[in-house]
Amino acid sequence: MQNDSVILSVRRLTTQLKIGKGVVTVVDNLSFDLRAGRTLALVGESGCGKSMTALSLMRILPEGVALPSKGEVLYRGQNLLHLPERKMRTLRGSKLAMIFQDPMSSLNPVMTIGAQLMEVAELHLHLAPQEAKARAILALHSVGITSPEQRLSDYPHQLSGGMKQRVMIAMALLCEPDLLIADEPTTALDVTVQAQVLELIRTLQQERGTALLLITHDMGVVAEMADDVIVMYAAKSMERAPVTSLFDHHAHPYTQGLFASRLSKKSARAPLVVIPGSVPPLGHFPAGCPFHPRCPHAMEKCKKGDVPPAVLSEGHELSCWLHATDGGLS
Numbered sequence: 001m002q003n004d005s006v007i008l009s010v011r012r013l014t015t016q017l018k019i020g021k022g023v024v025t026v027v028d029n030l031s032f033d034l035r036a037g038r039t040l041a042l043v044g045e046s047g048c049g050k051s052m053t054a055l056s057l058m059r060i061l062p063e064g065v066a067l068p069s070k071g072e073v074l075y076r077g078q079n080l081l082h083l084p085e086r087k088m089r090t091l092r093g094s095k096l097a098m099i100f101q102d103p104m105s106s107l108n109p110v111m112t113i114g115a116q117l118m119e120v121a122e123l124h125l126h127l128a129p130q131e132a133k134a135r136a137i138l139a140l141h142s143v144g145i146t147s148p149e150q151r152l153s154d155y156p157h158q159l160s161g162g163m164k165q166r167v168m169i170a171m172a173l174l175c176e177p178d179l180l181i182a183d184e185p186t187t188a189l190d191v192t193v194q195a196q197v198l199e200l201i202r203t204l205q206q207e208r209g210t211a212l213l214l215i216t217h218d219m220g221v222v223a224e225m226a227d228d229v230i231v232m233y234a235a236k237s238m239e240r241a242p243v244t245s246l247f248d249h250h251a252h253p254y255t256q257g258l259f260a261s262r263l264s265k266k267s268a269r270a271p272l273v274v275i276p277g278s279v280p281p282l283g284h285f286p287a288g289c290p291f292h293p294r295c296p297h298a299m300e301k302c303k304k305g306d307v308p309p310a311v312l313s314e315g316h317e318l319s320c321w322l323h324a325t326d327g328g329l330s
């Protein structure tokens with residue numbers, strides 16, 4: 001199933017955390033649309049704001065540390081950032097679902113997986129126990145778990161990593177969500193299991209027309225899964241494009257660094273390429289273009305003020321003085 005209707009419209013999303021005596025911005029003015037049946041990948045190194053973006057959309061930021069996010073997250077005409085928590089709780093786990101790198105952050109270790117799936121079905125779909133059980137069996141079956149009736153009485157610790165991930169996906173998709181957020185869903189798995197789990201997510205997403213926000217640092221996963229990509233660095237979007245345009249013409253020096261390091265990792269003979277330096281710690285993002293201390297093309301003007309946006313082609317935008325309309329010559 002494929003249609004282009006916008007499920008979630010995110011505008012100028014900004015999230016800040018209180019750290020020590022200061023306030024630091026962890027998501028900076030981010031805008032994008034998530035469409036039915038399509039996958040948007042958020043890419044970048046750890047600490048760039050990808051997961052904070054997901055937690056902001058779901059409103060599950062760390063309590064006592066995060067300030068309320070600003071901007072708009074429009075779902076069916078309502079700004080989720082202003083929705084009462086009670087209504088938000090109803091949406092989470094039903095229409096807006098999330099899967100994490102660690103399945104145990106979603107699964108309860110002291111409940112059987114059957115009880116957990118049935119609880120979701122009873123709570124969100126208002127099913128009677130027998131119907132909830134049938135729904136749970138169906139959900140396990142749909143994620144490729146054999147003999148699902150028998151698995152209902154298993155506890156999470158009795159399952160392999162790949163099986164736990166499948167159960168988490170079954171739980172996330174049980175209520176047929178409009179949006180699925182997957183945060184590094186396969187990073188902790190063996191390579192062969194990774195491929196199976198990604199294939200499963202893609203198949204279920206396409207069958208159901210779910211919008212998928214995929215968070216990853218792995219360009220191989222992006223190539224397999226994404227329709228559109230946003231490359232994030234230091235809480236900001238650096239480059240965004242349809243996936244083929246990004247792979248053919250990545251133009252931002254940070255994106256180029258990500259691609260170069262990926263290629264060198266894939267080929268044993270190629271010299272190892274790494275982006276020099278590291279992502280600055282929270283609260284220490286540099287002024288100007290935040291990538292300038294690591295950028296081989298940095299100019300004086302990159303070190304202060306806003307970087308003007310540039311458009312390379314339809315839907316392909318980036319934030320870099322090299323591509324600004326004056327060509328970065330001044």
Ligand code: SF4
Nearest residue numbers: 289292295302320321
């Ligand atoms: Fe490099 Fe300057 Fe472009 Fe930033 S704006 S990526 S520092 S050239």
